[in-house]
Amino acid sequence: MTDHNVAPPSKKSRKAQRPDARIAKSRRALHAALVDLVTEMPFEEVTAAAITARAGIGYATFFRHYPTREALLAEIADALIGELLILIAPFMSAQDTGAAALALTHFVDDRRRLCQALLVGAGDAMRRDITARAVAAAGSAGTSTPEWLPHKLGIVHGVAATLTILGWWLEQGKEQGAVAIADVIDRLVFAPMAAPSEQRL
Template identity: 35%
Template sequence: MASSAKDARAVRSGAALRAALLRLLDDKAFDQITVRDICAEAGVHYATFFRHHSGKEALLDHIAAEQIATLVDLTLPFHEPMEAGRGFHMLCEYIEAHRSLWSTLLNGGAGAAMREEWLHRARIVSDAREPVGSWLPKELGTICSVALIVETVSWWLKQPLHAYSADQIAAILHRVVTSSMLTP
């Protein structure tokens, strides 16, 4: 019983640390946030942080993996080209709602790791599906699609707030990705 109480406490502490970093990212850039800031926001002891993560970058990597999984879950049902617009719309709305986090994930210190994680998850999904009438080899199509999506979203997040709406970026993504993948 003591082990399950300890496990539950570890789960709560881990969740509190992730939530704390997300809240702090709404007000500060990642490089301005310290481990002590995260611990104070989470109500977790400093030493507890290091039982979960080797540093704030490792915590951000964990959040990045969770965020990519969330995006895959949001967009996975929209695999067919005609449904892709809805998937891009959901993706853009989610990113817009979590703009500070995604700005940090894609345009901050975690950008390269984030791109790799996105590609990794996309390959898993792609491997489980048949290609959709693309003239590109399946693996290259996955790489190109992810690059187009990631770089478009990264660019969007660098623009002034409200310069482009989620709807506008979703439409851009739909046209760019769909036309590049399906047009020979």
């Protein structure tokens, strides 16, 4: 008869199965350091040495986590984009574009320094990369567009226009509030993109 009893995992194997808290702590510190630095200087001027010094982490540790500064910034952007899409998806599905726009601007306002770093301080090349990542994420999320508009074009336009408005807003400081900018985004982007084709004739 085969013995089906399985020995409990050893302490060593249990430890190997647990996420390394030090890795998570190092990544959080690197994320925060890069965001801080990009609010102080253009992304092109930020070095890995500056990031690790600000994070209080050894220089070699940076490259154990990320091959480049761009990879670190991209990871920050991907996490932010994913969180945002989850937030506004129910409103867009319900065709409640005003609520979606307001959720978006409050989300950005609550993370103003981070969003400013990504959309204003990151430099043209990284802003293009962030836009491309947002377009890809919106496409994967099944974002809908009106029948009269080619789907890929609609997603590219919607994402690019929204990010342009948000970038302008973040550069202006807090002169314009989240409610006012939500109204602009809804009128210029969200509502037209959600309108049934017959309303566009």
